[in-house]
Amino acid sequence: MKECIYLNRIFSGIQPTRVAHLGNYLGALKHFVDYQEAENTESFFCVVDLHALTVRQDPKELHERTLDLIATYLAIGLDPNKANLFVQSHVPAHSEAAWLLTTISRMGEMSRMTQFKDKSKGSSETAGVGLFSYPILMAGDILLYQTSQVPVGEDQKQHLELARDLAERFNRDYGDIFTIPEPMINKVGARIMGLDQPEKKMSKSAESEFNYITLLDTPKQIEKKLKRAVTDSENEIRFDPENKPGVSNLLTIESVITGQSISELEQHYQGMGYGALKKELIEVVTDHLRPIQERYQEIRYSDELFHTLRKGAARANEVAGETLAKMKKAMGLIQL
Numbered sequence: 325m326k327e328c329i330y331l332n333r334i335f336s337g338i339q340p341t342r343v344a345h346l347g348n349y350l351g352a353l354k355h356f357v358d359y360q361e362a363e364n365t366e367s368f369f370c371v372v373d374l375h376a377l378t379v380r381q382d383p384k385e386l387h388e389r390t391l392d393l394i395a396t397y398l399a400i401g402l403d404p405n406k407a408n409l410f411v412q413s414h415v416p417a418h419s420e421a422a423w424l425l426t427t428i429s430r431m432g433e434m435s436r437m438t439q440f441k442d443k444s445k446g447s448s449e450t451a452g453v454g455l456f457s458y459p460i461l462m463a464g465d466i467l468l469y470q471t472s473q474v475p476v477g478e479d480q481k482q483h484l485e486l487a488r489d490l491a492e493r494f495n496r497d498y499g500d501i502f503t504i505p506e507p508m509i510n511k512v513g514a515r516i517m518g519l520d521q522p523e524k525k526m527s528k529s530a531e532s533e534f535n536y537i538t539l540l541d542t543p544k545q546i547e548k549k550l551k552r553a554v555t556d557s558e559n560e561i562r563f564d565p566e567n568k569p570g571v572s573n574l575l576t577i578e579s580v581i582t583g584q585s586i587s588e589l590e591q592h593y594q595g596m597g598y599g600a601l602k603k604e605l606i607e608v609v610t611d612h613l614r615p616i617q618e619r620y621q622e623i624r625y626s627d628e629l630f631h632t633l634r635k636g637a638a639r640a641n642e643v644a645g646e647t648l649a650k651m652k653k654a655m656g657l658i659q660l
């Protein structure tokens with residue numbers, strides 16, 4: 325890859341905790357595949373294993389889930405010749421940048437991060453410090469690549485705002501080093517809701533497995549989960565997230581997968597019942613996931629996985645290392 329031809333950089337990261345679900349896929353991963361094709365743009369898709377460590381992980385599990393996620397990146401169609409696919413801990417600059425940015429972060433702004441408040445459940449006495457400073461590590465991820473655009477789900481908007489604030493503060497205090505990143509939040513599918521609890525977003529940490537469909541669910545599991553998906557007591561297929569969160573969520577899922585607009589789908593389903601919607605959706609989801617699952621099985625235990633990781637890490641180290649050196653120099657640290 326020749327650097328001079330790129331004008332823009334895209335960066336995004338996903339934590340290797342459990343298998344990706346439809347929310348991760350439709351809200352984030354699926355769009356990555358389009359972004360890798362963007363003109364004059366170099367993309368970096370990272371597996372953020374250091375972020376995963378902010379909550380207690382079983383080491384063996386973390387190891388496996390990291391490889392699972394890289395295999396998932398490849399299975400959904402990310403191509404190591406088009407995008408840089410790598411693991412965060414393979415690029416030491418991330419940890420170093422996080423410290424340098426910590427020194428310009430403020431307690432007040434960090435205390436306002438809603439994800440920390442949610443995850444620590446208000447018990448600041450026992451909550452991990454890593455969980456608290458997690459958004460600074462994330463800011464470093466983004467800023468090290470002089471990223472112009474960051475595709476994420478809506479829940480990450482506040483963290484991105486922090487990354488922008490830190491970049492502006494650093495540029496003001498130490499010299500113009502960072503590109504100010506913009507969030508890229510897809511309107512349709514930015515928030516896929518839980519199948520059993522459509523008022524809340526689909527989440528890997530949900531209590532019931534009927535909340536989510538993972539990318540590796542069998543056709544039987546997909547059928548079972550969608551059949552059980554919560555709808556409402558009317559029988560009209562209409563997009564109305566406030567009053568009909570379940571049905572609206574199913575329409576959103578179908579829309580993002582098939583590329584049909586919501587209003588096209590509403591028209592298509594006119595006069596039909598929820599049974600018809602679920603039946604069609606089961607087919608749409610199963611057919612869409614089948615080739616992804618086949619490719620996943622092919623590569624999960626292949627050399628291709630490690631080849632991809634080495635290639636991605638080499639390029640990531642090059643770009644991130646350059647920015648880190650600029651940061652250190654600007655802050656007055658001696659370089660040999």
Ligand code: AMP
Nearest residue numbers: 347348351352476477514515516525526
């Ligand atoms: P996480 O697994 O929470 O680290 O999320 C990984 C990526 O998927 C992030 O970009 C999230 O914003 C996105 N994401 C997670 N859950 C959902 C959801 N239910 N709907 C849409 N996007 C989601």
Ligand code: TRP
Nearest residue numbers: 335336337338339372462465466
């Ligand atoms: N915090 C993000 C999440 O939980 C993951 C993440 C880490 C990320 N570093 C990033 C996303 C950089 C975008 C850019 O979903």
